[in-house]
Amino acid sequence: MTLPHAAFRIYDRRSLLKFVLPVAIIAGWELLAIWINNPFILPRLEAVAAVLLAPTADILGNGSLAANAATSLERVLAGFFVAAAIAIPLGIGMGRSGTLHELFDTLMQLLRPIPPLAWVPLALAWFKIGLLSMVFIIGMGAFFPILLNTLDGVKGVKRNWIETAEILGAKEHQILSRVILPGALPTIWTGLRVGFGIAWMCVVAAEMMPGTNSGLGYLIISAYNWGQVPVIIAGMIVIGIIGIGFDILFKAVERRSFGWRGLER
Amino acid sequence: MSGMKRTGIIAITFFALVLLLVATGCTQQSGTSASTPAATTTPATGANTVGILYTAGVGPMPQLLATQQIDGYIAWQPYVSIATKSGIGKLVVYSGQLPPDESNVNHPCCILFARDDLIAENPDLVTAISALTQVSSAYINAHPAEAADLEADFLVGRSNFTFGNVSVSSVDVLNDAFPTVRYTNDPSPQWVNDTKRFVNTEIQLGYVNNQLKNASSDQLDSLLFDFGPYQNAKQELAAGTITTPHTEANPITIGYLTGDMHSAALSIALKKYQYFNDTYGVALVPRDPTQARPDTADLVVNGVKVAEVKLVSGSAGPQVMQMAATNVVQIGYVGVPPTIAAIDKGTPVKVINPINTEGSGLVVSPDAPVTDWNSFVAWAQQRAAEGKPLKIAAPGKGSIQDVLIQFALKSSNVSFATISS
Amino acid sequence: MTLSVEHLTKEYAKNGQERVQALVNISLAIRDEEFVCVLGPSGCGKTTLLRVIAGLERPTSGRVQIDGTVIEGPNQKLGMIFQDYSLYPWRTVNENIAFGLELNDVPREKRAKIVKKYLDLAELSGFGNSYPHELSGGMRQRVAVVRALAVEPSVLLMDEPFGALDAQTRNMLQHELLDIWQKTKKTILFVTHSVDEAVYLADRVVVLTPRPGHICEVIPIDQPRPRDRTSVEFARVRRHVLDLISQKCSLP
Numbered sequence: 002m003t004l005p006h007a008a009f010r011i012y013d014r015r016s017l018l019k020f021v022l023p024v025a026i027i028a029g030w031e032l033l034a035i036w037i038n039n040p041f042i043l044p045r046l047e048a049v050a051a052v053l054l055a056p057t058a059d060i061l062g063n064g065s066l067a068a069n070a071a072t073s074l075e076r077v078l079a080g081f082f083v084a085a086a087i088a089i090p091l092g093i094g095m096g097r098s099g100t101l102h103e104l105f106d107t108l109m110q111l112l113r114p115i116p117p118l119a120w121v122p123l124a125l126a127w128f129k130i131g132l133l134s135m136v137f138i139i140g141m142g143a144f145f146p147i148l149l150n151t152l153d154g155v156k157g158v159k160r161n162w163i164e165t166a167e168i169l170g171a172k173e174h175q176i177l178s179r180v181i182l183p184g185a186l187p188t189i190w191t192g193l194r195v196g197f198g199i200a201w202m203c204v205v206a207a208e209m210m211p212g213t214n215s216g217l218g219y220l221i222i223s224a225y226n227w228g229q230v231p232v233i234i235a236g237m238i239v240i241g242i243i244g245i246g247f248d249i250l251f252k253a254v255e256r257r258s259f260g261w262r263g264l265e266r
Numbered sequence: 267m268s269g270m271k272r273t274g275i276i277a278i279t280f281f282a283l284v285l286l287l288v289a290t291g292c293t294q295q296s297g298t299s300a301s302t303p304a305a306t307t308t309p310a311t312g313a314n315t316v317g318i319l320y321t322a323g324v325g326p327m328p329q330l331l332a333t334q335q336i337d338g339y340i341a342w343q344p345y346v347s348i349a350t351k352s353g354i355g356k357l358v359v360y361s362g363q364l365p366p367d368e369s370n371v372n373h374p375c376c377i378l379f380a381r382d383d384l385i386a387e388n389p390d391l392v393t394a395i396s397a398l399t400q401v402s403s404a405y406i407n408a409h410p411a412e413a414a415d416l417e418a419d420f421l422v423g424r425s426n427f428t429f430g431n432v433s434v435s436s437v438d439v440l441n442d443a444f445p446t447v448r449y450t451n452d453p454s455p456q457w458v459n460d461t462k463r464f465v466n467t468e469i470q471l472g473y474v475n476n477q478l479k480n481a482s483s484d485q486l487d488s489l490l491f492d493f494g495p496y497q498n499a500k501q502e503l504a505a506g507t508i509t510t511p512h513t514e515a516n517p518i519t520i521g522y523l524t525g526d527m528h529s530a531a532l533s534i535a536l537k538k539y540q541y542f543n544d545t546y547g548v549a550l551v552p553r554d555p556t557q558a559r560p561d562t563a564d565l566v567v568n569g570v571k572v573a574e575v576k577l578v579s580g581s582a583g584p585q586v587m588q589m590a591a592t593n594v595v596q597i598g599y600v601g602v603p604p605t606i607a608a609i610d611k612g613t614p615v616k617v618i619n620p621i622n623t624e625g626s627g628l629v630v631s632p633d634a635p636v637t638d639w640n641s642f643v644a645w646a647q648q649r650a651a652e653g654k655p656l657k658i659a660a661p662g663k664g665s666i667q668d669v670l671i672q673f674a675l676k677s678s679n680v681s682f683a684t685i686s687s
Numbered sequence: 688m689t690l691s692v693e694h695l696t697k698e699y700a701k702n703g704q705e706r707v708q709a710l711v712n713i714s715l716a717i718r719d720e721e722f723v724c725v726l727g728p729s730g731c732g733k734t735t736l737l738r739v740i741a742g743l744e745r746p747t748s749g750r751v752q753i754d755g756t757v758i759e760g761p762n763q764k765l766g767m768i769f770q771d772y773s774l775y776p777w778r779t780v781n782e783n784i785a786f787g788l789e790l791n792d793v794p795r796e797k798r799a800k801i802v803k804k805y806l807d808l809a810e811l812s813g814f815g816n817s818y819p820h821e822l823s824g825g826m827r828q829r830v831a832v833v834r835a836l837a838v839e840p841s842v843l844l845m846d847e848p849f850g851a852l853d854a855q856t857r858n859m860l861q862h863e864l865l866d867i868w869q870k871t872k873k874t875i876l877f878v879t880h881s882v883d884e885a886v887y888l889a890d891r892v893v894v895l896t897p898r899p900g901h902i903c904e905v906i907p908i909d910q911p912r913p914r915d916r917t918s919v920e921f922a923r924v925r926r927h928v929l930d931l932i933s934q935k936c937s938l939p
Contacts, residue, residue, distance in 0.1 A: 040429065041333045048428075062423025062558030126592035130519060130578050161773035164743055167761040169787035169838055179789070183777045211580035211589060214561040226325030226525050226581070227422060228332075228348075228429055261776035261820050 044231045052235035060232055063223050064215065070239055073216040077204040079132060080139025081197055088144050088196075089189060092151025093181060109148065117142035117203045121210050130212045135204065142203035143196035150192025154185030187259040194251035201244050315650040316675060316682040318668070319659045323524060323581030327659050331355050331631060332429060337649075338630035338642075339659035340667040342375075342526050346627035347443040348427060351434045355629035359639045360446055362624040364670055366677040372448065372623045374461045374602045375666055376528040382614040384518070384596045385492060390511035391518070394567050395597060396451075396618050397499035397508055398548045402531040403449040403621065405538065413534055414440035420533035421525060423558035443527060447625035451531075453493050457620055462486050465606055467673060473603070473664040478610040490609060492616035507568075508548045514573035518565070521586040521595035524579040528622045529599035536560055536577075550575060582662040584608075590615055601666045626667050628658075643678045657685065688754060688764075688841040688874055690717040690740075695749035697735055708899035709735045712749070715893060715902065717842070717874060722865075724889035725878045726928070727936075732900035733878045737844050740876065741767045753842070763787075766835035767844040770851070772827050774819040780830050781806065781815040787838035805833035808867060825856040832867065842874045849884065861887055865912060882932065886925045887914055894928070894936050903936035 031046045040048065052060070056067040063069065095102040120138050128134035158181050166180045208218025217236050224232035321327060324341040331339060332354045339345075340361075349355030364370045378399055380392045406413040418424045418436040426433045465486060468474040481489060502508045522529045535542060535550050543549035547568045552560035565573045578595065580586040583604025589595040591613040599621055609615060628642070636642045646656050660668040663684075675682050695713040698706045709732040717723055725733045738744045740751050742761040751758045753765065774783050781802050788798045806815055809829040819827055828848055835843060849857045861884065868875055879885055885892045892906045906928060914921055 039333060040431070041329045059423050059425070059558065061425055062419065062421065064557070122588070122592070125589065125594050129594050130576060159773065161769045161771060162775065164741075164761075165767070165769065165773045166786070166790070167743070168741060168763075168765065168767045169790055169835075170761070170763045171790045175790055179786070180775070183775070186777075211585040212578055212594065214559070214578060222325070222581070223524070225329075226323065227427060228325070228328040229427070230329070231428075259777075261818055 041228070041230055044234065048231035049234045049238070052231050053238065060220060061223050061227055061229065063220050066220070066235065066239060069215055069217050069220045070243065073204050073208065073218065074243065076132065076135045076208075076216065077139055077197070077200050080136040080204070081143050081200045083136055084140040084143035084196060084200070085147055085193060087140075088147035088192075089151050092148045092189075093155055093177065093185070095148075096152050096155025096185075097177070097181065109145070112141075113145050115141075117199075118206055118210070121207060121212075125212050134212070135207060138207045139200045139203045143200040146196040146199060147189070147192040150195070151185065151189045154188030154192070155181055157188060158184035187255070187262040190251070190255055190259065194248065194255075197247055197251065198244065201240075201247070205240055315646045315655055315680045317655055317657045317685040318671065318682055319657050319685045320662055320668070321659050322662060324661045325525065325581065327661075328352075328354050328429065330659060331629070334631070335657070336659045337634065337656040338628060340626060340628045340671045341659075341661060342523075342528060342626045342667065343447055344421070344439050344443040344527050345525070346446070346629055347439045348434070349629040351439050351442055352427060352429050352432045353632060354429060354432075356632050356634070356636070358628040358630055358636055358642045360624065361626035361628075361667070361670055363639070364628070364674040365639060366673065370624075370670065370674075372456070372460075373666075373670070374457055374464065374620060375623050375625050376523075376526075376599060376601050376621045377605060378618045378621050379590070379598050379600065379605055379615045380492075380495070380618050381590060381593065381596045382616060383593075385495065385616060388511050388514065389495060389498075390509045391514065391565070391572060392495040392597070392618060393498045393502065394508055394511055394548050394565065394572070396495045397503055397546070398535050398542060398550065399531045399619070399621060400451045400496075400499060400503065401542060401546050401548075402535040402538075403451050405541075406444075406449050406530055406534055410444045411441065413530060414444050416537040417444075417527055417530050417533055419558050420537060421527065421559070440527065444530075446627065447528060447530075448623045449531065449621070450623055451496070451619045451621060453491070453496065453617075453619055457623070458487075458491070461490070461602055461606075461617075464602055464669065465490075467669055468603060468606055468610075468664065471664075471669065471672065473607050474610045476610045477612065478606065490606065490617055492618060496619040503546070508546065510568045510570050511572050513570070517574040517576050518597060519576040519578055519589075519595045521589055521598040521600070522577070522579050523583065523586065523600060524581050528601075528625050531621055532577075532599055536563060539563075583665055584662060587613060587615075603664050603666055603669050604662075607664050626670070628671070639674070639678075643680055646680055688719045689752075690842055690874065690876075691715070691752050692717075692736075692740065693750050693752065695736070695739060695751065696747050697732070697739055697744070698747045710739075711899045711901045713900070713902055714749075715905075717876060719841075720872050720874055722868060722875045722877065722888055722890045724885035724892045725876065725895060726882065726885045726892050726932070727880065727895035727900060728897050728932070729880060731895045731897050733880075733895055734846055736895075736900070737767070737846050737876065737878050741765055741844050743767075763838055764841045765844055766838065766840035766842070768828075768831045768835055768846065768848050770847045772819075772831040772848070774827055774830055774834070776819050779816050779818055780811060780822070783819070783830055784834045784837050786834060791838065801837055805837050808836075808870065809833045810863075823856075824852050825860055828852070828860055829863065832864070836867075836871060836873070840873070842876060845875065845877045847879055848877075850879075857884075862913065864888070882925055882928050883916070886921065886928060887916065892928060894931055896936050897939045899939055904931055906931075 027046065034043045034045045037043050052066065057065045059065055095105055117138050120141050124134040124137045128137060162180050162184055163176055166176050171179065205218040208216035209222045213219045217240055221233050221236040224236065319336060324345045327339040327341055327345060328348055330336045331349065346357060350357050362371050362373060378396065385392050415437055418440045422436045424436055426435050427439065462483060465474060465478055469479055478486065478489060522532055536552055539549040539551045543566060549566050550563045551566050553562045553564065554560060561577050563575045563577065564571045565575050580589060583600045586595060586598050586600045587604050587608035590598055591608060605615065605617060630636050630642065634645060636645050649656050658671065660671055662668065692713055692715040695710060697710040698708050701707050713736060725736060727733045739746050740758065742758045742765065753762065775786065784802045784805055785798050788801060806812055809832065811826060811829060814822065814826065849860055852860065865888065877888060886908060889908055892908060893902060894904045894906065896903045908924060910920060
């Protein structure tokens with residue numbers, strides 16, 4: 002088999018489609034940038050690439066791209082885990098207990114529509130500057146998708162599964178750990194994936210507000226302050242890459258562990 | 267059936283309320299009527315010669331000017347030098363020379379403030395900060411080139427500003443900017459009066475309408491200023507020893523403005539901590555000296571670590587004052603007008619001493635037919651006649667630059683309106 | 688093992704207003720090692736009857752006793768197989784079978800032995816590590832049965848377990864079920880709406896009327912097994928039951 006043949010076999014035609022738009026955008030960008038010739042409107046590809054290819058170089062005295070990305074990641078993971086640690090048990094509790102559900106439902110419905118960033122002034126006032134206020138804001142963003150999906154997942158656990166366990170002698174805590182949790186897990190996982198995405202958006206936006214000195218959002222604002230547009234774009238690209246990276250991770254786990262979802266009778 | 271009926275009634279009531287809210291909102295005057303200048307606002311765009319656009323902070327200004335979205339901007343240094351050194355803009359006039367004639371020479375600009383509760387609880391700490399500010403300002407005045415270099419490091423890690431094909435060294439920019447800023451800490455009677463005049467200006471502009479509005483001159487003195495720590499610091503410096511403040515258990519946070527070299531006293535203090543520690547016994551020692559812009563430091567007085575200090579920046583004065591109001595920030599380096607506005611609203615802070623006067627400027631596009639203020643006025647009128655009124659950016663409602671440009675325009679009989687985006 | 692249903696009545700509240708009677712005054716004595724089929728049209732309450740006996744629902748009046756103890760909740764002496772098998776899709780076949788044993792803290796080696804025994808009984812050796820979604824309907828049914836059997840209940844309650852299968856698989860599984868029944872000597876209470884199935888499987892057929900369900904008739908079937916569907920005797924019994932359903936037992 003000749004090489005081109007082999008290549009075509011390996012790469013399914015359709016999966017190549019995924020790359021068409023990004024490549025087209027990059028090519029179009031460079032052409033457009035040359036034509037517009039105003040780096041404030043659209044900087045050249047090389048300018049942005051220069052920033053991306055030097056991830057450990059200091060930018061405007063703010064530290065390097067890599068270091069700021071790490072800081073943002075730290076914050077999002079902290080907020081995310083705190084949100085999950087509260088939302089998952091609460092969701093399971095609300096799903097299993099009508100009383101608990103009635104108790105919390107109104108409060109949740111009231112808080113849910115509030116955009117996480119609206120909490121910034123309060124968070125700063127209560128927790129001052131530091132990781133804690135960030136965790137609060139990010140946590141607020143990730144909390145509701147996780148909670149609602151957990152609730153959904155728990156409610157979606159088939160009654161027969163639970164009853165089978167009861168008949169086989171399960172006590173309530175066993176039902177929770179061996180039936181509810183695994184049964185709801187695919188939906189909970191979706192909630193975690195969505196929640197993470199929102200948390201990631203929140204952290205960057207929260208870093209653009211007064212009170213932070215580091216992180217990708219702050220880097221972007223700093224670059225904005227000094228008119229360094231290539232840095233802004235490079236920052237945006239990094240944000241996108243990290244976001245998509247985590248999404249891929251989540252989906253990979255989904256494929257591996259929850260292949261049974263939807264296939265059960 | 268009755269269940270559905272009940273739901274229906276609740277739904278209808280809810281939507282009726284929403285409609286009511288929308289209707290009342292639409293019939294009211296849009297925007298905040300109290301905060302637009304009473305004298306010269308006319309809604310019709312055509313009737314105004316100049317439009318003032320507020321950007322949150324000065325960051326976007328060079329970009330906006332370079333992409334012709336604004337015709338000029340008034341900003342604090344080093345943004346004037348950035349424009350002139352990179353060729354994005356050209357200088358019209360520095361803020362000290364803005365009309366009304368002579369009244370803006372040595373105009374108040376930025377100050378050091380502290381929260382009332384901190385002054386009461388640890389007056390020696392505030393004194394120490396004032397002392398450090400004073401010696402740092404003196405150092406700047408004595409070593410401008412070194413100060414320019416260190417400030418370039420603090421602001422942007424000494425990197426170049428690249429605007430497309432133009433690249434300017436930040437050190438060059440700062441060297442150009444430093445002579446245009448007067449670093450002075452003396453709350454002279456003239457300065458105090460000029461500051462109190464700002465209060466009147468702000469009342470006229472509608473930015474002040476609470477407790478400062480009807481205050482007498484003497485009342486203003488006690489509402490705005492507490493020069494005690496400044497005087498103490500001066501005496502202690504003259505005597506050669508700073509009193510060691512008692513230790514703070516919790517960190518103190520100092521707020522300053524992003525990209526504003528008016529607070530150079532703070533940056534130089536952080537950079538030359540060893541010198542100030544050895545020479546005066548008071549220093550802000552960064553926890554990580556390799557950071558270009560430290561975010562955590564220790565206030566060390568006479569060898570004693572008195573407090574952990576966090577340093578945080580806001581993009582404009584009002585944001586720093588908001589943090590002061592919520593006790594996120596206890597000490598700050600900001601402009602006079604935002605401080606006045608905040609005190610007016612009840613933020614419990616006092617002005618400790620000035621940190622600079624003058625130090626801002628108006629720039630316009632490089633091809634504008636402008637060389638000074640008068641030609642700027644002529645240009646503004648010409649453009650208005652063509653139906654394309656000028657757009658000038660200012661860093662924020664109530665900022666020094668906003669107040670200065672409004673009064674300058676007024677005194678030249680140029681009508682203007684603020685543009686809301 | 689003795690299982691007795693005594694004057695069982697079950698009512699439901701519907702929309703908080705009306706009360707719907709599902710079962711009325713059901714009395715039944717099930718003998719040890721007996722295979723009993725409960726037969727009736729849809730909605731006659733036969734599933735409800737099974738659920739009450741399983742302890743998943745409480746009777747409105749009357750009671751169910753097993754070995755002298757009143758049933759007040761799920762009881763491990765009574766195993767149940769649902770219509771949709773309810774296998775846990777995230778567990779392998781082995782892990783499904785082991786489920787009840789895990790719940791009862793059976794140590795690992797013993798568990799493995801028991802699982803293997805029942806895996807072989809279900810003739811699924813080699814599929815231990817497969818997942819339910821990889822198995823055919825018939826295979827899943829067998830897993831459901833041995834999962835219930837693994838905790839050694841005295842009685843197996845089965846709710847139309849073969850309803851969703853094609854005729855061929857159904858017949859095969861009926862045959863296998865009888866095989867397992869004879870090997871394990873359990874008592875089986877089997878709910879169905881298929882006359883053919885009831886006659887093929889049962890020692891006794893309990894015919895319920897439409898809702899509110901009460902016992903219309905109990906028909907003993909003495910034929911030796913395996914029963915021949917094509918035989919005259921089979922057809923006779925089937926005709927008799929069919930007649931009952933369409934006439935005497937057709938009204939509530």
